[in-house]
Amino acid sequence: MKTRREFIKISTAGVGAAAIGLQALKGKGFKWFPEKFSGDPVSNEDLTPYPTYCEVCFWKCAGYTYVDKKGKIRKIVGNPNDPNSNGRLCPRGTGGIGMYYDEDRLKTPLIRETRKDGSQYFRRASWDEALDKIANKMKEIKEKYGPEAFGFFHHGTPGGHLAHLMKAYGSETDAEPAYAQCRGPRSAAYYATYGSYIGSPECTDIRDTRCLVLIGSHIGENMHNTQVQEMSMAIDQKATIITVDPRFSTPAAKSKYWLPIKPSTDIALLMAWIHVLIYEDIYNKDFVKKYTFGFDQLKEHVKDMTPEWAYGITTIEPDLIRRTAREMAGHAPAVVIHPGRHVVWYGDDTQRERAMGILTGLLGAWGYRGSLYIPEAMEIPKFPQPPYPETKWNWKDLNEGRFPLATMGITTEIIRASVPKYNYKHKVKAWLSAGTNLPLSMPDKPLFKEAVQSIEFFAVIDTMPMEVTGYADVVLPEATYLERYDFIRAAQNRYPSIALRMPAVKPKYESKPAWWIVKQIGERLGLHDYFNYDDYSEVLDWQFKQVGTSLEEMKKIGVKTFPRTSGPLYLDDYENFEFNTNTGKVELYSTEFESAGFNPFPVYKPHPEPPQNFYRLIYGRAPMHTFSRTQNNHNLWDLMKQNTVWVHPSVANLWSLKNGEKVWLKNQDGALTDFSVEVRVTERIRWDSVYMVHGFGHSDKKLTRAYGRGASDEKMITHYAMDPIMGGTGMRVNFVTFLKEDPYKNKKEDKG
């Protein structure tokens, strides 16, 4: 009998025409068949829906958790009234159920112990013991160094609860990888240019656009739900899609124009586009005249940045540069120059984002239907509490004047400030983290390891044993989002909305919600006034009542939408619109950059090229996984178990690499991947680069499904290019080569 076919198959009709599987499942090995998977499907009427919003990624789509009569979670389905999901969750949201059922979850508090022989292990601890230990350490650090020396790292809703605790305690020494390792350059650039942020979900009017321009952004591989849905609507409306990417990405395949750019040269392309718009006189004159500042200087600045100049840098033919610029101009202002999200690539990322903002301004593609709309979010009043104490120093002071336009803490700076040899004026002595797996989300793992050895104490709140929990002194098991109350989601959109997350079931094992955890620590520190409630539902009910609803009503509807009050969605409905910049205009010429000592205009600068026999490492996302946090979720693991390294056929030929062959990667600094990774020979990648999906190659054995599957791109990112403007860590500056022999064959090395 034939074995069952794998989920995701590839049949290549191009070069090397054999059909290859993305996943090598083929009925081999592990089949997981838990009790929940037996019986017949039941209709929705026999299930009870509980409102929630998703925590598998940051999009926070609202939906319902469906529970059967036996109290088992059966499925999670989108809420049709939610503007983020429109009733349709992405694969991760649909598979979020696996977070709850994961048998590898953290089950009890854990405390690190050292045996007589020096070896260490985790001991099960009671909640009281673990919380006492953390609270006592916090008191000790406060007495010895001041509360500011207790740094914290956070992401998502658990991170929000942690931030509340730490601010009440007296520390604003915080950072989240979502800033300096992700969207930070975008924030700095658009704030400088437009006086406002792009925000999340991004205020991109893709639904009504006539032209969507994606620069290294890959909607459909990232499942930023609303954007994926709206790109589909744009395809229906026959909008033009232009994709700039060295890789033939999913949206590239849906594009009228794919510009297979040489990596690291995007600024040259953007400046050439700007040149064409200005010197062919096809820019949006009304918008530029009415709303912008610095056009004449810009015209002079880009005088020599012709498509012919850019051709030699980008390898994009001048004719294609001109045609795509004209296409954008023809659709203006209904053009979305997508600002991207993970934009820390080469260390000059804020300037690249500036170039995108300038291009947007020349098209007038800001504030019009089909471009960037003016978003609005609901203001949720804060539950009564005393003001947070003043801090003597915070994340900003820690930077000692570097990265002046940073608006949030910079993760690598807090990590460096934890290492005595770097001699920071403000030293970090202990860490708390929630919802972020630092070893797999930060560049320069040796730095992380050094820092974590230097600090006096580290506690981690998470739902899963991740690499980060392995470094902790105390680990606290958090309930999953399906088992807890949480903040009100008040995300921006075309109109304001709020969403409730409530428990559908009781927390499994001994796990507890983050709001409960931080309250317990707060009470031990004498901070009761900041936690003046017994259950978080009291906070929610109070807040809901301030905005004209109640917990009772929200438990029924899950999502409530409100009319706009801040003003119209589009610029043409305003009489006078002043941008929140120094000049009150869209700053093509950035006065903010100039006064901070940076070039007011973007300039293309060459970046280092791969040495011989090395290839630039490009990484990205798969639609069924989020960062490094979902690989062990059995639903999502089932869809994609490991990453592969994409290699162009000519490179494969050179190295005699076959599809599915296992290789180890080594980078320019000699760093090795912990595990082997399968080669995927594909025409979809340039010959000077290789590509991997981020988040795989877990080295924590407690992740029984994810352990040892694929390779970690982060392990190859020992080098990063720091953005001097806001502290972003450009991570596409690493080069890898292939090892066909197991480099660990003759030596025992500490993996991870």
Place this chain on the structure above:
Amino acid sequence: MRYAMAVDTNKCVGCADCVVACQTENLVPNGYCRDWIVENVEGAYPSLDMKFQSERCNHCENAPCVRCCPTGASHIVEGGIVLVTHDECIGCGACIESCPYDARYVHPEGYVDKCTFCIHRVDKGENPACVDVCPTYCLHFGDLDDPNSEVSKAMKDRSWYVLAPEAGTNPQIYFLR
């Protein structure tokens, strides 16, 4: 009445949401699936074309799996949906061998399982779970005999293809170009 599905390959991004929605809706054990994604890449860098296809049982009008089933477990119900009665299935696997689409598998409990078009939902006037979850709105389901059904409207004025037409099965999953 003739139930059918149209898959718009211009919109599908291959995210596999249809796969996981089916698994949770129908309690498909991990390691198995009733629907899946195929990625087709053609050409050479940089002249490339790529399409994703969300595939499943084709609910063929001329279904080889039904013809070869020795016990009558595989059968066709009203609307053309091909089903397997679990209690009557002996797990012999003849249907699996006969299916040109590799759409069937042996469930760990011993019977052969596959896509039912979510008949428990369709009977109540709902769409199959995969259709309702798809974030790209690329799946369209309904009655081909009804010109106003979602599937009929989606196929109107669009060119389409089916899989393995040479097998003569008259499959009912249509892929829109």
